[in-house]
Amino acid sequence: MRLGRLFWGAFTLGAGALLYGALFETERLKLERRTLRLRRWPAKLDGYRVAVLADPHIRDERSIALCRRAVAMALDEGPDIVVLPGDLIAYWKRGVLDMVREALGELAAFRGPVLAVPGNHDYAAGDAAWLGPALEDLHVRWLRNESVILDGVNWVGVDSELAKQADPYAAIMQTDATLPIVVVWHEPDMVDTLPWGPELMISGHSHGGQFTTPWGWAPGTSELGRKYLRGFFPDAPVPLYVSRGIGTTGPPSRLFCQPEVTVLTLRSAV
Ligand SMILES: [Fe+2]
16 A cells, blocks of 8 residues: 555656656756867967757757747857757658758858758658758758868768768868867767867767756666766867757656757867
8 A cells, every 4th residue: 555655656756747847847948158178279269159059859839949949049149150969850750841941040140150960860760861951041061971161170070870870080081180170979979989189079969868866867868878968078088068958859858957058168278
């Protein structure tokens, strides 16, 4: 009898937490302003600001509205560049490209560059290549194992490891050796495999664990989003920033893990 009461108590608590998370926590977008001190970051780029919009998982009206708020929040900060480290959509279905155009539409008016890489969800029931034309319409560069020089920085966009598409070597081989390298790669744990010492890597994928205890322990984590769960890891093989992301994966709820819009200010370490 006592066990039964315990079970129903735990069940009610769990269901209540899920419902609270679904109704409120998923909507509580938090602006994370972080200053990262990076070795070898050039003095002339001291103060360079990067907005990060990770994991919007666009799939329905609610995710579109949240993503639009996230884009507006990022652009209000006046960053130098906007970076989307993957999982733009939750999965492929009819009409999803129009949803992407609606959710990210404001990026087309941004004066600076915008770049994006695929995440594993951008391959769910489809192919990340199909996002290319919609993103081009919004002036978003879709980097899949490619590099591009913007503002005196080599931006290396690596494709998704979980989708078996990643080739960081091909992209890094294209870089200018006199300029710093920032890698954008969806799966954060892949930082342990990065060759040739870039200055920074930016990731998403983990959703910060999505459900955590108040002290940050996450009972369920994603493959390749486990070791580096969220925040800044200055002592990783390459300094790494992992965003908790905007949207949700699995149950559309969060607990003690607010959705995040990030603005990174990059400073030269002294
Ligand atoms: Fe994701």
